[in-house]
Amino acid sequence: MVGLLPRGVEPGTTEQERDAAAAVLGGQTAAALRLVEEELGLERALLVAADEPLPEQEHIDLPLVRDGVEWAVLRVVGANAAQRTANPLVRSLITRLVLDGMVADVGGIGTEGGDRAAVAQVLADNSLEMVLQPIVELDSGRIVGVEALSRFPADTNRSTEGWFALAAAAGLGVELEAAALRRAVTVIEDLPDGVYLSVNLSPRALLSPELQEILAEVDLENVVLEITEHARVADYQALADVLQPFRARGARVAVDDTGSGFASLRHVLRLEPEIVKLDSSLTHHIDGDAVLRALGYTLKAFAGAIGAETVAEGIENERELYALRFLGVPYGQGFFLHEALDIDPATWPDGMRSAGPAVGDR
Numbered sequence: 001m002v003g004l005l006p007r008g009v010e011p012g013t014t015e016q017e018r019d020a021a022a023a024v025l026g027g028q029t030a031a032a033l034r035l036v037e038e039e040l041g042l043e044r045a046l047l048v049a050a051d052e053p054l055p056e057q058e059h060i061d062l063p064l065v066r067d068g069v070e071w072a073v074l075r076v077v078g079a080n081a082a083q084r085t086a087n088p089l090v091r092s093l094i095t096r097l098v099l100d101g102m103v104a105d106v107g108g109i110g111t112e113g114g115d116r117a118a119v120a121q122v123l124a125d126n127s128l129e130m131v132l133q134p135i136v137e138l139d140s141g142r143i144v145g146v147e148a149l150s151r152f153p154a155d156t157n158r159s160t161e162g163w164f165a166l167a168a169a170a171g172l173g174v175e176l177e178a179a180a181l182r183r184a185v186t187v188i189e190d191l192p193d194g195v196y197l198s199v200n201l202s203p204r205a206l207l208s209p210e211l212q213e214i215l216a217e218v219d220l221e222n223v224v225l226e227i228t229e230h231a232r233v234a235d236y237q238a239l240a241d242v243l244q245p246f247r248a249r250g251a252r253v254a255v256d257d258t259g260s261g262f263a264s265l266r267h268v269l270r271l272e273p274e275i276v277k278l279d280s281s282l283t284h285h286i287d288g289d290a291v292l293r294a295l296g297y298t299l300k301a302f303a304g305a306i307g308a309e310t311v312a313e314g315i316e317n318e319r320e321l322y323a324l325r326f327l328g329v330p331y332g333q334g335f336f337l338h339e340a341l342d343i344d345p346a347t348w349p350d351g352m353r354s355a356g357p358a359v360g361d362r
Helices: 015-022 027-040 088-106 113-125 160-169 171-188 209-214 236-248 264-272 290-305 320-327
Strands: 002-004 044-048 059-066 071-079 131-135 143-151 196-201 223-229 250-259 275-278 310-312 331-334
Touching: 002 143, 027 044, 027 071, 027 088, 059 088, 071 088, 113 171, 131 171, 143 160, 143 171, 160 171, 171 196, 171 209, 171 250, 196 250, 223 236, 236 250, 236 264, 250 264, 264 290, 290 310, 290 320
Parallel strands: 002 044, 143 196, 196 223, 223 250, 250 275, 275 310, 310 331
Antiparallel strands: 044 071, 059 071, 131 143, 131 331
């Protein structure tokens, strides 16, 4: 059974009052909690108030923190609950999954008018900047692509992920993604042969007319559309229908953050991507963790079986690089491999002029 008890519901309230509060969080949050239960073999997973009375059953309370803010407390109940959630990677996946569900259901988690105004100001001022993170062939170091990464005003403490989460919560998510996409596609004409542009898009944004209009106006032969793995897709057929004309014009699809959610393989199968990107939470410390290496090898083999290439994200040191090369992962990105590039082509290194076959080009 999935329980939903939002923070702020006082202990001792009537069952009717609790049901009314729980109704604020709907299907996506419930689905996320159900996945937590099923995948970890737990009796129950529910959101609770910080001062909620403790149950008699074995349990553990996990704070759900994003962008430095504790948004909720997740209580997992069941035998060996603490051991089942002891792995930091597991806790990171749970946090991402449940908070994304909350955003989808209530249009925000604790969003204030001032926060919406901050996003609106970024859009009005056109102050969103862009850098390009090179994607390289791990054996040769040759640059094969660049991922467009958004950068926000430096006078705030909010991370890039935090800005997009805030925009989604404020009802401006599609608008912010559209602004980022418009900025990113300006480099397409300047990219050399064999180097592609990868842009991050949520399923919701891809289904919007605004994003579709932007993509309809650009050459997609060297464009990869990255769809995040931890964002739930309500209708895979609708998403496939939207992607089909873009693919027909040469665009390739990548599943981003693979390994960061509970439905990885099913998600990848439904999207049929040309590129599978291994999440940085899997890449970090892969050299010293046999479980991570096994998962990385499995996902790499799975990608190969469906005809997709593999790109490892977040490579931070030489040990991780060697481990990924040993596993046969052909491509990767991270600040250890190459610093981010300015969007101005005049500043690009000679390596951006190397021609070669496009990654994921079937």
